[in-house]
Amino acid sequence: MSSSAPASVRTRLSLQGRGLAEAAVERARLTVVPRRRTRAPKVPFVTLVSLLMLVGVVGLLLFNTSMQQASFTTTALEERATNLAAREQALEMELDELRDPQRLAKLAQARFDMVPAAAPVFLYLDTGRTEGEAGGPGVPLDLTHDQPERPGVLDPPPIIEQVVSTAGQPDGRGDGESAAATGTNDRNQQPQRQRRQR
């Protein structure tokens, strides 16, 4: 609008019209929308997240600690198990030694004068009859082990001395037997042992 025609425009528009136009211009003018400051509560969220993290970390720590604790227990129990296994084996070995047939045979023959039977006799319990013959007296088992060959230094040949009997000369001891008859000069006498030939 040029300034040369303001008088005509003003005169044409009525006051009312000018008020409406001014209001429209007012309305059409761009203004900033007033900002609405919405304050959402922050604290609970943060607390939640940190709580979760804390719980997780602590839980992990506890879990790990308990696992390590279990590992200690495992080692201790394994050691105990090994010790008990060793004890069990020692006892089993002892048991095997007690059940050794050589030991039992020696005990039976020495302490109880038992001998192996020559042949069995069967007793039928329903009829009471016996079958078989007992045979002669049993022969005891020879349970002495072979003696290892000893070297010559430890096993010298026996020294044999001929002793002349002086029977008839009373000895002052009173029992009447002559000393020569009871004693022997065979100092290196060794028990009769069968020499094992290889």
Next chain:
Amino acid sequence: MRSGFVLIAIVLSFFAARLVQLQGLDPEQYAEMAAAEGSVTVTLPAERGDILDRNGEPLADSADGLMVVADPAMTAAKAPELAKFLAHRLGVDYFRTLERLRVEDSRFQYIARQVPARVANEVLADARELAADAMEAAEKAKQDGDEEARDEHEAVADAYGGLATRRDPVRVYPVRDVAANLVGFLGTPNPDGSAKPSAGFEATFNTHLAGTDGEARYQAAAGNKLPLGDNTVVEAVDGQDLQTTIDRDLQFFTQRVIRQTVRQAGGDSGIAVVMDSRTGDVLALADDPTYDASRPQDYDEDAYKSRAMTDVYEPGSVQKVLTLSALIDAGKVTARTKLRVPGSLARQDRVIGDWFDHGLIKLTLAGVIAKSSNIGTVLAADKFQDGQLRDYLTRFGLGERTNIGVGGETAGLLPDPSVWTSQTQDRIAFGQSLSVNAVQMTAAVNTIANGGVRVDPSLILGSAVTEDGDEVGTDVATTRRVVSEDAAHQMTLMMERVLDPEDGVAPAAAVPGYRVAGKTGTAQRVGEDCGCYDGTFTVSFAGFAPADDPRFTIYVVVQNPRNGGGGGSVAGPAFSRLMGYALRRYAVPPTGTPASRLPVEW
């Protein structure tokens, strides 16, 4: 400020260079070093299989053992005191231990090997206690200001603290010398810890018994395994048990009886075999002399083998059983065939005689067996066709290995057809000029006991594979018919006459109340020096009982009895004792049938 930046840049460039070095040049080495920290590799040992008898009783057992080792750097100062302690507690040699505790420039010396775990742990615990006491005394001396005493006590503490244990499994032989000839023993382990078997089943079935070690690799800290660390486990494969057909108590009795027999007769050695007639299971295989498997070092190396399997000898008159049953099966003779037997028989360049002098006597075939007449046997064996006797003997199993799983077994010696002259045949007919091993002969005589069917002898129940790859055991034992049932029956009746008190040569072999069939043998032995018969004898007795339903076949051999006895007087009583024991142990009742009364003369 600029200079500050330059300084920082220089420092950072050092870091960058180091980074390039660590990551760019050979990163694996560092990675390995890192991984090795705290990483533990442990061998999971395989337990060696047990050797059991037929009832599951252990003949060889494995036990956890430990070896005691010492660190000479710590123990040298107080070696005498420590050596005395060890010699007393572990039974080791004092002087050798003393030497070992003083070795220079060494941090590891063996003190005792294969100690049972319990004993070793006790000794170590006491040693630790003594070390702790010494440390306390050292502390006290330090407080008192006594430097000398303190050094003394610290040296003692060091010495006792220088002992440690390592795993060293022990092989235990609970019955010592019973079946030691078969079981063998383990020598000192190889440097890598694996077993070094030295004889017997331990050696022959080593792979079967040994198993495979495993390995566990894990991360550890302060001796405890980290639960979330790397963990690789290869499980150990334990060795398999080996179950033999041996009856442990019967083997014990057999060994004592044969030893007593050899002692009384003044013999060089002896063998006794007890076999189950029906199945061919070897219930006892005894050698004398033998050794104690738990202390093999006390015995000569010759004793480690099983003489029954490795040594050959000429069987003598027991062979007549095989010859004449073959003859009966071939249809040439029967038990009642009449023979005129002269006092001596001239054949080619040798004169054949009998063990007893006689003129012309009239014996039946039963009489030839009962009186053990060589001449009668030769006259009967003339009826064989060419090669027939050799065929039969091969079918009886002579001349080939029994393959029962004993190492070093000899196949025996049956002359080749190309060297089989008529004189050889004459001599083989009564058991000279051929060699057998004891189990071969037992299996051959057992053929008669088993109604003419030869059963392969077995020593292993089930089956097992030897080191050479052979599978042996009851599962793979075969049977084959050698002579007819009638021939075996006739021979049994003839063999019963051998134990007749009047007509037979071995009344001492009888078992009271039972019908027993048997045959004596007295064979000339070949001397090692001259290669000729040296005047010594192998006496034997083979038989089975009850005669009409045989359960056990027993064969007893004594080499060179110096008391002048023969098969009937030396081996016969041993046979009687063994058979009586076996029949009682297995509760075999007498059959109650009347004994054979075949005529021996006509």
